[in-house]
Amino acid sequence: MDPYLKYLNSLIAKNKKEFAGLTPEPGYISYSKTYEAGDYRSELIKKLEGKSQWLFQKTKPFLNDISKGCMLCGQGEWSCLFITGLCNANCFYCPASQHEDHLPTTQSLEFNNPDEYIEYLKRFRFKGMSVSGGEPFLFFDRTLDYIQTAKKALGNDLYIWMYTNGIAGDKEKFSKLAETGLTEVRFDIGATGYSTEYIKNAAGIVPVITVEIPAVSDEIDNIKKALPELVELGVKHLNFHQIRLTRHNYNKVLKRNFTFLHGERVTVLESEITALEIMNYVAENSISIGVNYCAFQYKSRFQKAGYRKKVSNEFKIPGETVTQNGFIRRILLDKKPEAGLLLKESGQLGWYELEGYYLIELQLLKQLKDKLTLVIVEYWGVSLEKDKEIIPIRARSCQPLVIRKESLDDFIKLVEEAPVLPPSDPFLFESWRMEYIESEWRGYY
Numbered sequence: 001m002d003p004y005l006k007y008l009n010s011l012i013a014k015n016k017k018e019f020a021g022l023t024p025e026p027g028y029i030s031y032s033k034t035y036e037a038g039d040y041r042s043e044l045i046k047k048l049e050g051k052s053q054w055l056f057q058k059t060k061p062f063l064n065d066i067s068k069g070c071m072l073c074g075q076g077e078w079s080c081l082f083i084t085g086l087c088n089a090n091c092f093y094c095p096a097s098q099h100e101d102h103l104p105t106t107q108s109l110e111f112n113n114p115d116e117y118i119e120y121l122k123r124f125r126f127k128g129m130s131v132s133g134g135e136p137f138l139f140f141d142r143t144l145d146y147i148q149t150a151k152k153a154l155g156n157d158l159y160i161w162m163y164t165n166g167i168a169g170d171k172e173k174f175s176k177l178a179e180t181g182l183t184e185v186r187f188d189i190g191a192t193g194y195s196t197e198y199i200k201n202a203a204g205i206v207p208v209i210t211v212e213i214p215a216v217s218d219e220i221d222n223i224k225k226a227l228p229e230l231v232e233l234g235v236k237h238l239n240f241h242q243i244r245l246t247r248h249n250y251n252k253v254l255k256r257n258f259t260f261l262h263g264e265r266v267t268v269l270e271s272e273i274t275a276l277e278i279m280n281y282v283a284e285n286s287i288s289i290g291v292n293y294c295a296f297q298y299k300s301r302f303q304k305a306g307y308r309k310k311v312s313n314e315f316k317i318p319g320e321t322v323t324q325n326g327f328i329r330r331i332l333l334d335k336k337p338e339a340g341l342l343l344k345e346s347g348q349l350g351w352y353e354l355e356g357y358y359l360i361e362l363q364l365l366k367q368l369k370d371k372l373t374l375v376i377v378e379y380w381g382v383s384l385e386k387d388k389e390i391i392p393i394r395a396r397s398c399q400p401l402v403i404r405k406e407s408l409d410d411f412i413k414l415v416e417e418a419p420v421l422p423p424s425d426p427f428l429f430e431s432w433r434m435e436y437i438e439s440e441w442r443g444y445y
Helices: 003-018 031-047 068-074 114-123 136-157 171-180 197-201 217-232 269-284 296-315 337-346 362-371 405-417 426-435
Strands: 052-055 060-063 078-082 128-132 159-164 184-187 208-214 237-241 290-294 328-334 351-354 357-360 374-386 390-396 401-404
Touching: 003 426, 031 269, 060 068, 060 269, 068 078, 068 128, 068 159, 068 296, 078 114, 114 136, 128 136, 136 159, 136 171, 159 208, 171 197, 217 269, 237 269, 269 290, 290 296, 296 374, 296 390, 328 337, 337 357, 337 362, 357 362, 362 405, 374 405, 374 426, 401 405, 401 426, 405 426
Parallel strands: 078 128, 128 159, 159 184, 184 208, 208 237, 237 290
Antiparallel strands: 052 060, 060 290, 328 357, 328 374, 351 357, 374 390, 374 401
């Protein structure tokens, strides 16, 4: 079987396993509907030609303008701090439980106070910080403290925004947030029946006002109706997310007549179509608001790769390379006498001794490839744990790949030339998957 198709099948199996035993079962897209839906998506995209732009390897389309925060997100320069897990709304699409308060958290790391979090931001050189939840206004003093401390420590080097439903906000609170460093606020009007009332508390106070909501097909008329009001209130951006199915929102989401798609996670077909339809509506009616669609294919690739790169670059050792997809690549030779002799006789730099192996750089592999029988290629990821300090935990991201002599040229070409299409060789495909962020959207399946 083609290795790319095998990989997609593995995602289907993983998704079905995640929701096994839950009833009713998700209504996954049928084989025939994949073509119908795919053709309609292509038609909507074609209508946007010359009006929209695409970012991040054609995974994120936008109209008119896009927030600086969204750019920092795609570039891997953003840290999202979940200030609490508690929320005062009950949105059917929310992927989290939203029922418990907890310490401020990012990437499973908990912070006891703002100073700890600022050290984290500094260490990994983040340029953007967002405060999310739950609902940040439920713990306003905590939210204010983290934003104020971050801005005081990092100044204009840090772009700060916040996610909220706005229910517990007021003009005084927004004024305090703006004074202490909040540049952008993103309202989820889906939590408030698509009302624009809560936005008025921030309009003219916080410099950048954004509406960020999941694209809900049932609410397309309400979203269109709200557009003139959003423009009048000075809302600069309208960001759409694709609805994702989780164990937290399972029962609520399945009450709606949605079609579910496979991928790295289970997503909703109608959500993507709705986002593209509204983008076309905005373009056709020349509505002066920036619109971007945050497809889950974009999120699962660029957000994860960006974080991996930050961490990998901090903890890699000499001889290791961080790939575009954020994994650490190691090219290894078995530590045998003949390998050591070959390296020493080459008179070249770019090799290092490890326990049981020689670690060599790509440039040295290119020079020695005709004299080698095989190399071992490993890809590693780094996760973080936190006690009194941050501790890196390294683990292989896939099985070690044995690249034999006859495939060395193909491996070198793959690493240097970044092929868009996945290789048909299983070992080279696995390397391609670790090296690169996949471009463009997949067909529906």
